[in-house]
Amino acid sequence: MLLCDFHIHTKYSDGSVELRRTIDLFGQAGFDVIAITDHVVNGDNGIGKLAHRFRLSVRENNFDEYISNVRQEAERALDKYGMLVVPGVEISKNYLSSEKSAHILLIDIKEFISASWSFEKIFLAAKEQEALIIACHPHHMSDFSRETLFLWNNRDKYAKYIDAWEIANRDDVFNVISLKKYPYIANSDFHRARHLYSWKTLLNCEKSVESIKQCIRHNKGVAITLFRN
């Protein structure tokens, strides 16, 4: 089984650990597959503008540099640790109300996708790039300030676009995903070194980007584990 984490932030957005160190941290701990998914925040409101101003978001003008650095680090990680690193982003549509907010992981993304676009446009652009689409922390959480409920509340409309839902995020477990029988994965939502010890995904597939995407989409051979030291 491959030990995986598909939700990891670095200093490219609001993570506290630099990209290289983040990769080393996961590599040193024996991970097989990780995705670097820094925030792309919507710039169409005050919250988003602040995130852009304080460089807590990947922006269109540094997206290529971001992807190129992740790919460079991915080569190093594969060579040194035998760990597959996949570039991604977390599209973060942030509003004052958690009912309106939504976070979406796009894994194996190639071109910039703006968080200010409509949901349909984001999903279609991601599908065009064959990126994996994951709904992040979709339900109520222990830390209510991080709640993003829009996708869950509108699941009838958007579930068809979503490849998998986070059934667990760091310390929270969302049993509603299980009840609805949606495809699932579990991630750390890594921002600090201590977040290494949290919910993770185990995949029973080959260690290649395509196999991993297929495994998650078909949701066979997927398990979750609470990774602790």
Add this chain to the structure above:
Amino acid sequence: MEIFYVFAGLTILGLLAYGLQIWAVRSTLKKNTGVLEYWSDGIKCPSTPLLHHSHPPVSILKPLKGLDDNLFDNLESFCVQDYPEYEIIFSLQDYNDPAYKVARKIKDKYPDKDISVVVKQCNAGLNPKINNLIPAYDTSKYELILISDSNVMVEKNYLKEIIKHMDDPDVGLVSNIIRGVGGRTIGSVLENLHLNSFILGSVCFLDKFLKMPCVVGKSMLMRKSDLEAIGGFKAVKDVLAEDYIIGKKMHKKGKKVVLSSHMIKNVNEYWGLKKFINRHTRWGRLRWKIGGIKYLTELISNPVFMSFLPMLLWEFSRTTLFFALFISLTKVAGDLYLGKITDSDSNPLVYLLSPVKDIIIGLIWFVPILSNTVVWRGNRYLIGKDSVLSPCPDTGMWSWRYRLVDAIRARIA
């Protein structure tokens, strides 16, 4: 005023002791240059190529439990040794241990190296490290064994440098000086400051001036025959300080216990403050149970803590404040110097935290006198003389005390 003079005197005494520790560290490090020899034309050169030391095969026993900082690199550094013949045995108690995956990855990365991963439950005693070592020891092929902790990283010439001491048949055990590297959080910064000042200084001081074997178990090289002669691992299966006791038994048997000047790195990157406090409370208990009354000298050898006591016990005045600040700055300078001679990777500004660390260590010093229980790798034990462990009883006063502590902790969490 008398109180101030008493504490000032003790503080100066502590500072002098610290000066001797620095001297001891310098002197130990100079051993490297002490073995330099001269080519026939008078040019200085390292002794190693000329002395033709033997290179007997060695079994490296690596007990693993959980993920240490930098684990992959630590283990990998043993796979790239510039040494002709050696085996590495990674030993674990459980397939579900997260370190198992790292050990397997290392084995897969170096298919041409003699690496084995042994997973075997062993409940021979109460010391979990010894329980972990016994299956590895049973598997090992060679007469020379090197016990090496999972949290150390070594240079390529490490094996060559330490095994040369074994050319002398009277040498029973070789251990190394360690330095803490890689602090990225407050806990690991404090840990590295302490390793690179008090621990490093004390080990070198005991070795140089008191000729006492003070073995730190992060690296222990010995012959199987010598280990068997002192009773093998079974003789230390129920003690907490197995490294110290092995060194002591070797010494008693008339074997030399050598402190190699080859420095190994103890990588501590992401420690929390709690982990730092827990480790030094445990080590403090250990020294209290082994050293007895000698443990009291540790407080005196903490000049920063002693210099702050007059402010608490006598009065907060300009004199006491300046005295404490002067001693703190002197200690910072001493730590900075130690860092310089040991090629520390720490930012010089980090040394300003040294007095804070010394005050925390001073407070921790009292804990072993008040309590004789120790929690190690999730297990709780009572600790007796010479660090002999016994299980914490499930009934009676102890159980109530710990149920209460656990309940409070659970509530806080």
